[in-house]
Amino acid sequence: MSKAQRGQSVRDRIKSQREAEKKQEQRKRVVTYATVGVVALAAIGAGWLFAANQSKPEETAQGLAPVTIQGDGSAAMGNAGVEAPVIDIYEDFQCPACKQLEETSGATFKNLAAEGKAKVVFHPVTIFPQQMNNGITRANSTRAAAAARCITDGKQWMAFHDKLFATQPEEHLEGFTTDQLIALGKEAGVTAPDFATCVTSQKNAQGHLANSDQVMKAAKLDGTPTVKLNGKDMDQDVTFTPSRLRQTVLDAAK
Known part of the structure; x- marks a missing residue:
C-alpha cells in the first residue's frame, strides 16, 4: 500500500x-x-x-335538607338550627350559565345543606330584558318562575327546580309553555290539586317580575348566576369548581 x-x-x-x-x-x-x-x-x-x-361534580350523597318556600318566591334549604354560613344563589330558569352551574355545582350546594355545613337560599329571578329575542326569552323565564311559585311543598319545589334546568329550552325559541310546565310538574311529583290551574292562569307572573326587579336592585346583580357567601359575591372560578366551592364554604364556617 x-x-x-x-x-x-x-x-x-x-x-x-x-x-x-x-x-x-x-x-x-x-x-x-x-x-x-x-x-x-x-x-x-x-x-x-x-x-x-x-x-368534577359531586354525587348527591344523601337526602335533601328541609326546604322552606318563602313569601318572595325564594326557597331556603337547610337543617334546623343552621343559620350560617348562608349561600344565596340568584338564578334564572332560562339562563344557560345557570343550567351549567346546576349541572356542575348543584349537588355540592345540596350536599353542604344536607350535611349541616350551610344554609342555601335559591332566588329565581328574570334577568332578561323585554327586548331580547322579541321578548321570547323573558317570557320563557317568567312562565317558569311563576309556575314554581305555584308549589308550596319544599321537596316538590326542589324537584321542579331541577326539572326546569334539565329541560331548559334554547333562548331564542319559545319554551316552558304552560302545558309543558304542567307536565314537568307531574314528572317532578307535584301533588298540589290547583297546580295546573295556577300554571295556566300565570297568576304569579306579575308578582314574580315585580319581586325580581326588587331583588336584582337590592343584591346589585349584574347577571346570573350570581352566588353570594354571607352577602359577598363569590368568584365564578370558585362556584364552578365543586372542590373549591366546598372548601371555601367550609372555611367560612370556621
Missing part, C-alpha cells in the same frame, strides 16, 4: 469514526427529547387530571 493509499485509508477511518460518533450523538438527543417529551406529557396529563378532578 502506497503512502498516498495509507493516507487515504486513515482519512476514511477518521471520517467513518466521525460519522459514527455523529449518529450516536443524534441517537442520544432523540432519546433525551423523547424522555423530556414523556415527562412533559406526564406533567400535562397530571395537570389535566387535577383540573378535571377539581371540576
Whole structure:
C-alpha cells in the first residue's frame, strides 16, 4: 500500500469514526427529547387530571335538607338550627350559565345543606330584558318562575327546580309553555290539586317580575348566576369548581 493509499485509508477511518460518533450523538438527543417529551406529557396529563378532578361534580350523597318556600318566591334549604354560613344563589330558569352551574355545582350546594355545613337560599329571578329575542326569552323565564311559585311543598319545589334546568329550552325559541310546565310538574311529583290551574292562569307572573326587579336592585346583580357567601359575591372560578366551592364554604364556617 502506497503512502498516498495509507493516507487515504486513515482519512476514511477518521471520517467513518466521525460519522459514527455523529449518529450516536443524534441517537442520544432523540432519546433525551423523547424522555423530556414523556415527562412533559406526564406533567400535562397530571395537570389535566387535577383540573378535571377539581371540576368534577359531586354525587348527591344523601337526602335533601328541609326546604322552606318563602313569601318572595325564594326557597331556603337547610337543617334546623343552621343559620350560617348562608349561600344565596340568584338564578334564572332560562339562563344557560345557570343550567351549567346546576349541572356542575348543584349537588355540592345540596350536599353542604344536607350535611349541616350551610344554609342555601335559591332566588329565581328574570334577568332578561323585554327586548331580547322579541321578548321570547323573558317570557320563557317568567312562565317558569311563576309556575314554581305555584308549589308550596319544599321537596316538590326542589324537584321542579331541577326539572326546569334539565329541560331548559334554547333562548331564542319559545319554551316552558304552560302545558309543558304542567307536565314537568307531574314528572317532578307535584301533588298540589290547583297546580295546573295556577300554571295556566300565570297568576304569579306579575308578582314574580315585580319581586325580581326588587331583588336584582337590592343584591346589585349584574347577571346570573350570581352566588353570594354571607352577602359577598363569590368568584365564578370558585362556584364552578365543586372542590373549591366546598372548601371555601367550609372555611367560612370556621
